[in-house]
Amino acid sequence: MQEEKQQHTSEQGTRDSITWTFDDIRIGHAVSKFNCLTSFQGASDADVVRFHFGLKGDYSFTYKQLNQTYDLIGGHHNIMYSKGFDIEVKNKSLVLETFGIQFPKALFVQFTQNANEPLQRFAASIMEDKNVMLSNNWGAIDAPIQQVLQQIIHCKYGGDLKKLFLLSKSIELLVLCAESYITANQQKDLFLKNKADQEKIIAVRDLINERVHCPPNLSEIARTVGLNEYKLKRGFKETFNTTVFGYLTEQRLQLAHQYLRDTQKTAAEISFELGYATPQHFNNAFKKKFGFTPFSVRNNP
Template sequence: MQDQQHNIIYANGYMNTFENKSLDAENLSIEFSREAFLQLTEGSNDTMKRFADRLMAGGPVVMGIQSLPANATIQRVIQDIIQCNFTGHLKKLFLLSKSIELLVLQADAWHQAFQFRERQQYKRDDVERIHYAREYLINNIEMPPSLSELSRIVGINEFKLKKKFKEEFNTTVFGYLADYRLGMARSFLEEGNKSVGDIAYELGYSSPQHFSAVFRKKFGVAPSELKK
């Protein structure tokens, strides 16, 4: 935990060691009993529910390995607690209300943080699926799947597949496949080891004539001319 950060921790008896990197340091801890915490957080957001479930399982629980920065609202409530001028029963009520307010702010901050991390993870997952789709197309270039088949194979719906593929590779799914095929065809022709017909069928074209027409449109020359 670094300066100006907060966390929520449960432990049934524990020892902590703090190493300060400056001569002056302040730490504010507010403790709820297990029963009071569960009662206060019952029916709150999913993040607090998961925390409570882990708490009920019996082990020590930390809301997050990396603590969150304390925003201005959280810091204001902390200052209200530190600078409390009430005495007696009013002080107890004030500190209880502020402690609950602080818990609410923490619960909301952690919930937002986990939602953001989940969205980022979904994005990374989507990118991995898109790259897998590209690899699958290349590995099955002779008989490529349909768009619906490819979406099922990589586990992403057609709309997202088309959208994310275009974002990642700046072309459509089959636009990429067409360009990749023609690039391979040109390499084969320049190597000179295969006939035009062999290349056409190996790369999944319906006929050498179709291959020649597509190749000429792309490169401005017929495959037979390039082979020479």
């Protein structure tokens, strides 16, 4: 397995990236910081299936092979295939964070030949060398998908164990994304009907992520992003398939699990840091979520 870190600097700004390559699978994470709003080209001849995740930032990209332009805000994903890959990206914010996985065509078809109907149709198009996007409606990066992405980005394993971990998480993302597209395509009467409101809901998610340790209440969130509480609650549930409180709970418990694995903080210290009323409250919530106690994580790494 190969791991490569790069920093690219140009007149437009800087781009920090890391890629992991194994068994012809390529995983990449990049953060681009721009000096201005601009555009840039991307191209590849690799005959692969591409997972694309937009984590942060607003941008549009024109996909030559599909003759389509997509106007996107951070928190989306899709799977695409084409013979050749030529795009033009226009950033609409000064920071973009993206994540991608490239699967060899034959391996992707092997994984999806007995999957759900949308994936089977997608795989059939790939085998016919058709240029295709899995879903016209881009899926939202909900809490489960975000957690897997963070586990990959912050993976501390090495060697063959890391290779096995990255492969398993890539397959897990495939499953989660496939289910997400079904949910996205089943939504007929959308509550959020304009991009400005959609951007505000993404801002709500980012605000929660930044303040997991001292989360704001609904009134504060609503004032900060400029939405009334009703639209905030309805829009968040529509976008991420969970409530604001449910999302916060997921993020806190996942962060607690990470602390238990990667730090020497006690369960009591973690519960205090993450804002739980008592260590017992934290212990009960943790066990309900994961099926085992914080003590078990620390003593069975």
